[in-house]
Amino acid sequence: MKKKLACMLGLAVVLGLSGCGTKAQTPVEASDEVQKETADDEEEQEPEETEYDYSEYIVEDTDITMEELRAVNRPTALMKEHESLGFTWENYDADENLQSTVESQFIFFEGKLWYDSVMTDSAGNKTYDSDYEAEDMPGATYSYQEDPKGDARWLTIYPSDEYQYWVAQRWMPDLYPDQTEEIMDISTQDGAIILMVRTKYQDYGNYYDTMYYVDPDTKLILYREDSWYDEAGTLLSVDKYTPVYDEPYVSDGVARIAVTDAEDICELIVVFWPGQEKEETQTFRIAKGTYASVVSNTDHALYSDPDCTETIDEISTQADQVTVYVQQKVV
Numbered sequence: 001m002k003k004k005l006a007c008m009l010g011l012a013v014v015l016g017l018s019g020c021g022t023k024a025q026t027p028v029e030a031s032d033e034v035q036k037e038t039a040d041d042e043e044e045q046e047p048e049e050t051e052y053d054y055s056e057y058i059v060e061d062t063d064i065t066m067e068e069l070r071a072v073n074r075p076t077a078l079m080k081e082h083e084s085l086g087f088t089w090e091n092y093d094a095d096e097n098l099q100s101t102v103e104s105q106f107i108f109f110e111g112k113l114w115y116d117s118v119m120t121d122s123a124g125n126k127t128y129d130s131d132y133e134a135e136d137m138p139g140a141t142y143s144y145q146e147d148p149k150g151d152a153r154w155l156t157i158y159p160s161d162e163y164q165y166w167v168a169q170r171w172m173p174d175l176y177p178d179q180t181e182e183i184m185d186i187s188t189q190d191g192a193i194i195l196m197v198r199t200k201y202q203d204y205g206n207y208y209d210t211m212y213y214v215d216p217d218t219k220l221i222l223y224r225e226d227s228w229y230d231e232a233g234t235l236l237s238v239d240k241y242t243p244v245y246d247e248p249y250v251s252d253g254v255a256r257i258a259v260t261d262a263e264d265i266c267e268l269i270v271v272f273w274p275g276q277e278k279e280e281t282q283t284f285r286i287a288k289g290t291y292a293s294v295v296s297n298t299d300h301a302l303y304s305d306p307d308c309t310e311t312i313d314e315i316s317t318q319a320d321q322v323t324v325y326v327q328q329k330v331v
Contacts, residue, residue: 062186062193064219069195069212072219075115075168078245079108085171087243094235098122106171107249112139113164116251128255131167138282139163144258153259153290159272160280162296172221178202184209192222205231220245262287266317270294272326274306290317299329 071077078085086105093099104117115131126146133139140163141156158166175181178201185196195212206229213223224241268284286292292315294302303325304310315324 062188062216064186064193064195064214066181066183066197069214069219069221070172070174073172073221075106075171076108076113076164079106079113083107083246084249085243085245086247087171087241090240092238092240094237096238099237104170105247105250106167107251113167114251115167115170116253116255118254128258130251130253130255131163131170132253132256133163138284139167140282140284141167142256142259144255151258153287155259155268155284155286155290155292157270157282157284157292157294159296159298160282165297166295175199178204188216189213192216206236207231259286259290260284264288266290266319267321268292268315268317269321269323270326271306271323274308274325274327276328286317288318292317294324294326296326300326301329303327 075085084105084107086103089102089104091099091101100119100121102117102119104115107114112133113131114133115129117129119127119129121127128144130142131139132142138160139158141154143154143156145152179199180202181197181199183195184198185194187194187196193212193214193216195210195214197210197212198207199210200207208226208228210227211223211225212221214220215222221241221243223243226239226241228236228238230236264287265285266288268286270282270284272278272280272282284292294300294315301308302312302315304312304323306325308325308327312324316322
């Protein structure tokens with residue numbers, strides 16, 4: 001399939017460029033005899049007919065659902081068949097001005113899902129993210145932003161059984177509870193399925209249209225484009241995603257190192273679900289001043305005491321050691 005797409009895309013490039021060049025013209029004084037010979041040669045030569053067989057590029061089966069597309073392209077599923085998934089994400093404003101570029105890559109290593117990315121904005125500022133877990137380190141997201149006025153660091157913490165779910169949400173995420181989506185059109189082009197999907201919000205007028213360029217055999221996404229609109233249908237911005245499969249892992253762990261490798265360290269201890277059968281403790285050694293937060297599918301609150309009587313609004317990492325308790329909210 002990759003060969004078919006490469007051939008078709010190559011043909012498109014050739015056809016697209018064929019009328020765009022300029023041919024240098026040099027004045028030449030030619031005799032009538034030379035001009036006559038040239039004309040005779042042109043009459044004798046028959047134009048070559050080139051036949052193209054497009055049958056192999058015909059997509060006969062275009063049946064596809066969003067459930068199927070998500071199931072195949074979810075990173076935890078992709079990693080069973082591929083060494084890695086990388087993608088470039090470009091954000092443009094309504095006037096097609098590039099606002100930011102994100103270079104990202106997933107890898108599945110010994111059953112552990114990792115993710116690294118760097119975002120560069122239009123001013124050249126960079127923000128790094130690393131999703132990482134190891135035998136001696138709980139799964140978490142490390143973020144680092146270079147800033148001339150002072151660098152910023154974040155740590156996002158998850159229950160251990162939810163880490164891979166949240167990492168996978170960076171590519172083909174699930175719908176939010178207030179979102180609905182509808183397939184608007186299915187067509188084919190260059191041997192691929194073109195899927196047009198509209199996503200709306202129940203209590204919000206803005207919406208976005210997504211074009212998926214899908215391999216009909218594997219259902220892998222070959223290209224994706226999100227166009228964002230306000231409630232009046234005015235274009236706001238466009239996100240363009242170009243995935244690459246099975247490229248070598250190129251992470252240098254910038255974010256994780258920036259958050260954990262510091263002279264002034266806070267030992268952050270996070271106790272999930274204290275007093276319950278599923279209670280677990282995670283420990284992190286991070287730079288003091290790192291912004292720390294907890295994300296979970298379970299509605300929860302943060303507490304400063306093991307009995308969960310003293311709620312806190314945020315996690316302070318300024319002390320040498322901090323312990324935070326995460327407990328499910330009682331409805």
